[in-house]
Amino acid sequence: GQETDVWVSSIRDPGSPEPHLGTVFRQYQCNRTRFHTDADRPTPRTFASAVDWLQQNEGEDNFFLTVEAFDPHEPFDASEEFRAMYPDDFDVFYEWPRYSALNDQETPEAVEHLRNQYCATLSMADKWLGKLLDEIDRQGMWEDTCIIFTSDHGHMLGEHGVTGKNRFHAWDEMCRIPLLVHMPGDFRAGEHIGALTQNTDLFPTLLECFGVDAQIYRTPIHGKSWMPLIKGEAEKIRDYAIYGWFGQPVNITDGRYTYFRAAGKGNAPLNAYMASLTTYERYLGCDTPQVVTCGMYLKQCPIPVYRLQLVQEHEEPPYLDLGISRLYDTLEDPGQLAPIENEALEERLCRELAKQMEAHDAPAEQYERLDLQKYR
Structure with a gap:
């Protein structure tokens, strides 16, 4: 029932709240007719299902449970x-921001108000996460269970003059995500490890x-285990982390400096690779x-994949700056508000970015798209 999930079917048009700002989708307006209390909403139901699963499997061992809650995520409901x-x-x-620069109405x-709606949604998710933690308490699972809490991304709520995600440079508000790890028996509980890690x-x-x-596994594993960090056997497992969104700048950080490497003219060549010519909402390639x-x-x-050749010209208004590389010193400028110019540092990060792309098996055309051929 989250976002535009085709969950509630209604011939009658539920209508849109008026007046409104941002985005309103008909399908979600249909879905929310089933929400009478917080317990009816998708994220609480997800946590409740996890609690039920733990209760049904109480006393079992050697299991892996993933609990993926969508909130806090728009719509902030x-x-x-x-x-x-x-x-x-x-x-x-x-409650559902546009993915763009703030306009005169915003x-x-x-x-x-948008941030208040976000906070309300986050607090609702907190309550139901708490119910899951209460069940972990009841079963005494902290003694023999590894529990990891992390996220996929953040969300812009007016910072840098924008709302949304994925259409701007990958500022830390979206990409520096939480990571909490509980080891069995409270091993090293309360300690902070200042090492670079990635979700991979x-x-x-x-x-x-x-x-x-x-x-x-027959295929490469690009990530590195956190266990040497957790056990105190190593101070770091990587010198750099790379990140970004498809078809946009590819970014690298050493923990202090963040560098957003923009594509060259035309943002090409750009290919999408996939095992099936579909996304969750549409088929691909039918018209081309x-x-x-x-x-x-x-x-x-190890198997053939589809390749979809794309032409994704930059058409961004000036505030997006997606066609311009950016370098930030997050120690001096944690808000990434003032890009710096340092040719020697940019040269080093370009060279390391090319190495990291090679280590992660990036498609060959990405070096051309990002104008990194000379660093290979």
Whole structure:
């Protein structure tokens, strides 16, 4: 029932709240007719299902449970109990921001209201996460269970003059995500480890926790296990982390400096690789079959994949700056508000970015798209 999930079917048009700012989708307006309390909403139901699973499997061992809650995620829709925790005087419906720069209607009062809606949704998720933790308490699972809490991304709520994600440079508000790890028996509880990690490290960490030899996999594992960090055997497992979104700048950090490497003119060549010509909401290539081929394009993949050739010209207004590389010193400028110029540092990060792309089996055309050929 989250976002545009086709969950509630209704011939009658539920209508849109008026007046409103941002985005309103008909399907979600249909879905929310089923939400009477917080317990009816998707994220609480997800946590409740996890609690039920733990209860049904109480006393079992050697299991892996993933609990993926969508919130806090737009639409920022929480029950009245939680909205009342963050009151304001703004009376226009606004819970789903546009993915763009703030316009004249999105005043400071509107942005404050949007953030209040976000906080209400986060508090609702917190309550139901707490129910999961209560069940872990009841079963005494802290003594013999590794529990990892992390996220996929953040969200812009007026910072840098924008709302949304994925359409801007990958500032830390979106990409520096939380990571909490509980080891059985409170091993090293309360300690902070100041090492660079990435979400790709989660998989090899879990393999090591379960005693699984990564060599059984025929394909490369690009992440690095956190266990040497956790056990105190190493101070770091990587010198750099790379990150970004498809078709946009590719970014690298050494923990202090962040460098956003923009594509060259035309943002090409750019290919999408996939096992099936679909996304969760549409088919791909039907209107342009001439740009679709199939072959052994990815050296880390042992089967043929589809390749969809794309032309993704930059059409961004000036505030996006997606066609301009950016370098930040996050020690001196944690808000990434003032890009710096340092040719020697940019040269080093370009060279290291090319190395990291090679280590992660990046498609060959990415070096051309990002104008990094000379660093290979």
